[in-house]
Amino acid sequence: MxxxxxxxxxxxxxxxxxxxxxxxxxxxxxxxxxxxxxxxxxxxxxxxxxxxxxxxxxxxxxxxxxxxxxxxxxxxxxxxxxxxxxxxxxxxxxxxxxxxxxxxxxxxxxxxxxxxxxxxxxxxxxxxxxxxxxxxxxxxxxxxxxxxxxxxxxxxxxxxxxxxxxxxxxxxxxxxxxxxxxxxxxxxxxxxxxxxxxxxxxxxxxxxxxxxxxxxxxxxxxxxxxxxxxxxxxxxxxxxxxxxxxxxxxxxxxxxxxxxxxxxxxxxxxxxxxxxxxxxxxxxxxxxxxxxxxxxxxxxxxxxxxxxxxxxxxxxxxxxxxxxxxxxxxxxxxxxxxxxxxxxxxxxxxxxxxxxxxxLAVPPGAATCTASEAARRSQQFVTPEGVAALTVKARLASTQLAAPAADAAGRLGSVAQLRFDAAGRLMALYEASGSDAAGVQVWQLATGRVALAQRLAMQHQFAPAQWLGMDWAVLGPNNDWVLATSGQRLLDASSEYASSAALAADDATRRLYRVAGSDIEQVTAEGHRLPPVRGRSAVAGIAARNGRLLVRYRDGGMELFAGTPLASTRFRGPAKKSSAGEGDDWSLDSLMLSASGRYVQYVANPAAYETPGFDAAWRLADGEQVGTGTPVAPLPLRVDRVLALDTRAHRLAVWDFDRNEVVARLPRQRSRDGRGVPVPLKAAISDDGRLVASASPDGLVRVWDIDAHQLRGEARVGAEVTALAFDAPGRQLAVGRAGGQVWVLALP
Structure with missing residues (x-):
């Protein structure tokens, strides 16, 4: 043969x-x-x-x-x-x-x-x-x-x-x-x-x-x-x-x-x-x-x-x-x-x-190169066979509001943001969707009753709501900045918000800041205007956190203000410039200051949509880069970490700025809708940086313990998730569902 x-x-x-x-x-x-x-x-x-x-x-x-x-x-x-x-x-x-x-x-x-x-x-x-x-x-x-x-x-x-x-x-x-x-x-x-x-x-x-x-x-x-x-x-x-x-x-x-x-x-x-x-x-x-x-x-x-x-x-x-x-x-x-x-x-x-x-001669029983200890430590999570089902503590519906005669309906749109305040209330910010209105709703969780529900003006895409600790600062009917719950006017209308980095709010001091040329306007949540912070040149963007104000200038330099009043400069001088400079071709989309004030997260986007954006973090003291990845949640309040999109759409990564490494890469979670279209995962990180919540387009919500590298529990909410938020102690998770309903899950 x-x-x-x-x-x-x-x-x-x-x-x-x-x-x-x-x-x-x-x-x-x-x-x-x-x-x-x-x-x-x-x-x-x-x-x-x-x-x-x-x-x-x-x-x-x-x-x-x-x-x-x-x-x-x-x-x-x-x-x-x-x-x-x-x-x-x-x-x-x-x-x-x-x-x-x-x-x-x-x-x-x-x-x-x-x-x-x-x-x-x-x-x-x-x-x-x-x-x-x-x-x-x-x-x-x-x-x-x-x-x-x-x-x-x-x-x-x-x-x-x-x-x-x-x-x-x-x-x-x-x-x-x-x-x-x-x-x-x-x-x-x-x-x-x-x-x-x-x-x-x-x-x-x-x-x-x-x-x-x-x-x-x-x-x-x-x-x-x-x-x-x-x-x-x-x-x-x-x-x-x-x-x-x-x-x-x-x-x-x-x-x-x-x-x-x-x-x-x-x-x-x-x-x-x-x-x-x-x-x-x-x-x-x-x-x-x-x-x-x-x-x-x-x-x-x-x-x-x-x-x-x-x-x-x-x-x-x-x-x-x-x-x-x-x-x-x-x-x-x-x-x-x-x-x-x-x-x-x-x-x-x-x-x-x-x-x-x-x-090629290969010895019998040869072994190949395996994952490094760092790779194993970041990727290996314990997922118990009997995953704990998270208990639904409350199902909260959006309120039908009285609609003006010109409107087709008084329903609120989809949930854009969720927050727990210090008094134990849950607050939801709704964005306009089709004929549904933008608005804010507050629930007293102890009773499940609606404490407040009201319509808001259509929010500008470049001026997202800023959290002021107990409330949101939002755009009012005349493009003035007002408090969402009371309508208190904070800042007059302005055309200077070319990006969200031109506005910042500090939860701790309840102050709102806005770029005005080379100065930064500041106002309290009670509407009291304070003397402006004088910058040294044209400002590209600002960030505020825990009593500190970070200013990035268009020449690439950064300046950190702290103290009461903000007159003491803690850091002055240029950090290492990124490959994306602010100018005609690039815009600074956002700055986020870490909890300690030692690190800054930087997101820049090009004028041309087809050019990739630039996301990174720096240590302010020496300008060294300490992380990368697009943030998918606000930085936690009590730890220097960031929750970011990893290089793969299905996966979230937690960067620890102090260690300058990824401490967790969460196991994959479905990142495409029923038609196969990619949909970014929704996510939240607790204030202490220990817990991460992730939600896929199919309505599966998971809660992970980052330090223990373990899946704490999961729930299916029966709809696409639009927003997530932990309460301050990390015992509850609020989940915004498509259609406007909010579920509150109790965490084990």
């Missing part, structure tokens, strides 16, 4: 004439879907599969290119994978459906796997075929148990939900290091560029142990993968910014940078660990890992994917049918939208000298 296969293989070399003489032969298998997950090869090299340009699935012999029986019928397939011996075929479709088929059993799927809400982009079996990993345009990689069909893990892509940061989804998956690792490469599209980021996940704990930044793929709309595993699962190669990088995964040895340098479309690794290859333009460059010699093979077109055969002596290459100057999409007569051009399959012979080198 082996002799016959060798004979058929040698006959196949005559298919392509001159190209065949050079070791590049087209395979007579028709048009193939031009995506990275459309081709699969079993680890033993006996079976290959691909998705046709029309969405069907074909099985074939990799040596003879003869079509094999047993392929199920599909019309919308997008990705395929084969088990080690080719006995099982996994097929993903454009609607998120995922099935595992047995080639030798009845024409029904062996397993139907559920969990994705977007098109399946890439699939991979583990080395022992016990698990299947899948990537999807829903922004997740998921791991399933093949035997039971149960989903074991969901790993979100690097994506924070902001269009300027880019939409990311997996384009490459690989189990590695005896299935101890899962390597997920995301392709991320931004407004003007794109990049590839590989995340290393330690299995089965699901801990992220590192990231590698990849070279951006081409700008023509083709999503290409540039990482690969070989050497029996212990050798990893990927394309970095300028080099092809190679790393052994047995231990924590350093990476090696190989020639040639520069951009790589795709990457391949010999199953025996003797060579690596990278494709650029119409060339496939093989690198001998022992001698570092390079052998280039000319291709008739660009390679979209390269799969090595089991013996490492040839590769299957998926090649484009268009040039780099042509668009990957083509408009057909009568079609509603442009469709992808197809690709074609080729066999490429590896230069003989490379395939005869020494194989």
């Amino acid at each position: 082996r002799a016959l296969r060798r004979l058929l293989s040698s006959l196949a070399l005559s298919w392509a004439g001159l190209a065949g003489a050079q070791g590049v032969q087209p395979l007579p298998l028709g048009d193939v879907l031009a995506t990275v997950g459309s081709v699969a090869l079993s680890a033993d090299g006996q079976v290959a599969a691909h998705v046709s340009a029309l969405g069907g699935v074909t099985l074939w012999d990799p040596v003879t290119a003869r079509v094999l029986p047993g392929a199920p019928e599909f019309k919308r397939a997008t990705a395929v994978a084969l088990s080690r011996d080719g006995r099982w075929l996994a097929v993903g479709q454009d609607d998120g459906r995922l099935q595992i088929w047995s080639r030798h059993e009845a024409p029904q799927p062996m397993r139907e796997l559920r969990g994705h809400s977007g098109r399946i982009t890439v699939l991979a079996f583990s080395a022992d075929d016990a698990r299947l990993a899948s990537g999807s345009t829903d922004g997740t990689a998921q791991v399933f148990d093949v035997g039971t069909g149960q989903r074991q893990q969901v790993l979100d892509s690097v994506y924070n939900g902001h269009s300027a940061e880019g939409v990311a989804y997996p384009v490459a998956l690989a189990f590695a290091a005896a299935d101890q690792l899962l390597l997920v490469q995301d392709w991320r599209q931004r407004q003007y560029d794109s990049d590839r980021v590989t995340s290393l996940w330690a299995l089965p704990q699901g801990l992220e142990i590192g990231q590698r930044q990849g070279t951006p793929p081409s700008a023509e709309g083709v999503r290409l993968a540039a990482q690969a595993i070989g050497g029996g699962g212990w050798l990893w190669a990927y394309s970095a910014a300028e080099h092809l990088m190679v790393q052994r995964l047995d231990g924590c040895g350093p990476e090696r940078a190989l020639a040639p340098t520069g951009y790589a479309d795709t990457v391949a690794v010999d199953p025996w660990g003797r060579w690596v290859a990278e494709s650029r333009d119409e060339a496939l460059n093989f690198v001998d890992l022992a001698s570092r010699r390079v052998a280039a093979v000319h291709l008739p077109a660009r390679a979209l994917a390269v799969l090595p055969q089991a013996d490492g002596r040839s590769v299957l290459a998926l090649l484009a049918t268009w040039t780099r100057d042509e668009d990957a999409l083509v408009s057909k007569p009568g079609a509603k939208q442009a469709v992808p051009r197809p690709a074609r399959l080729y066999r490429v012979v590896v230069p003989a000298a490379l395939a005869s080198g020494p194989a």
Whole structure:
């Protein structure tokens, strides 16, 4: 049988004439879907599969290119994978459906796997075929148990939900290091560029142990993968910014940078660990890992994917049918939208000298690099099997207000902010929504009665309400600043609030501050105007906390005032400037001063929406950066921490400014609504920085103990959450629900 296969293989070399003489032969298998997950090869090299340009699935012999029986019928397939011996075929479709088929059993799927809400982009079996990993345009990689069909893990892509940061989804998956690792490469599209980021996940704990930044793929709309595993699962190669990088995964040895340098479309690794290859333009460059010699093979077109055969002596290459100057999409007569051009399959012979080198030697029982102690400490949370259900202490409804004759309704809109005051009352600030009005409502929690409910003027988007300890300062009917509960006028109308950083309030002193050129106006909650604070130059933004006032100037300098009156300067001088300076192209969106007054959280946004914003924190004493991430809640009152969005949309991070590190990365929580649209998590942090509440769009509310790294409890509130707030002792959590109702949860 082996002799016959060798004979058929040698006959196949005559298919392509001159190209065949050079070791590049087209395979007579028709048009193939031009995506990275459309081709699969079993680890033993006996079976290959691909998705046709029309969405069907074909099985074939990799040596003879003869079509094999047993392929199920599909019309919308997008990705395929084969088990080690080719006995099982996994097929993903454009609607998120995922099935595992047995080639030798009845024409029904062996397993139907559920969990994705977007098109399946890439699939991979583990080395022992016990698990299947899948990537999807829903922004997740998921791991399933093949035997039971149960989903074991969901790993979100690097994506924070902001269009300027880019939409990311997996384009490459690989189990590695005896299935101890899962390597997920995301392709991320931004407004003007794109990049590839590989995340290393330690299995089965699901801990992220590192990231590698990849070279951006081409700008023509083709999503290409540039990482690969070989050497029996212990050798990893990927394309970095300028080099092809190679790393052994047995231990924590350093990476090696190989020639040639520069951009790589795709990457391949010999199953025996003797060579690596990278494709650029119409060339496939093989690198001998022992001698570092390079052998280039000319291709008739660009390679979209390269799969090595089991013996490492040839590769299957998926090649484009268009040039780099042509668009990957083509408009057909009568079609509603442009469709992808197809690709074609080729066999490429590896230069003989490379395939005869020494194989990678990995000692038996080798272990791979694991998560660092800091990574384990920040990511590992105890989630008890019987999670405590948080008790609903009160369900509070918004009041129907008397509406002016011109209004259609007197209902209050959605809950924008919640606060507990010192007297034990719960206050809710409602924003206008459709025909519903903006307003404020106060409940006496001891009795559950409404103590106050009144309408407010429409609030300006650049002038959010400021908390004054017992009340909010809001915009009144004439754009004056007034107290929400009493209507007490605080400041006259002004056009100087170009951003929320131009206004600040101090809970402790009940003072409101506003930028006025190079001065800062100040007024008490009783409406008493105080002498202005004199700045030394034009002011970009201000922050106030616990009796201190921080001023950031447009030249980048900062000044901290404290004392009564605010005349004593505690800090003067420029902090290190960020890459985002305040000017015509950038605006300071917000400043937040930490509880101790030693740190400042800075958020700047560009004038151009497609440019990413800049979020960071600094130590005022020396200007050193001590954290990053977009804050999702006000800074706690009694500790120097910040609750921020992490690099992944599903995850929240708690930065400790004093330690200058992330002390907690909360476990994932659903961050997309029912339509698959990304929705940032709602969150709150307690005044002592110990408790964090998180709420997903599906109405699941969780409370975490950050210091104990444990889930304290959870509740389902039956609607999307719009606001969260802890009371001062951390014993109650207020939850604003879509529709205006507020639930109060008792904490264990």
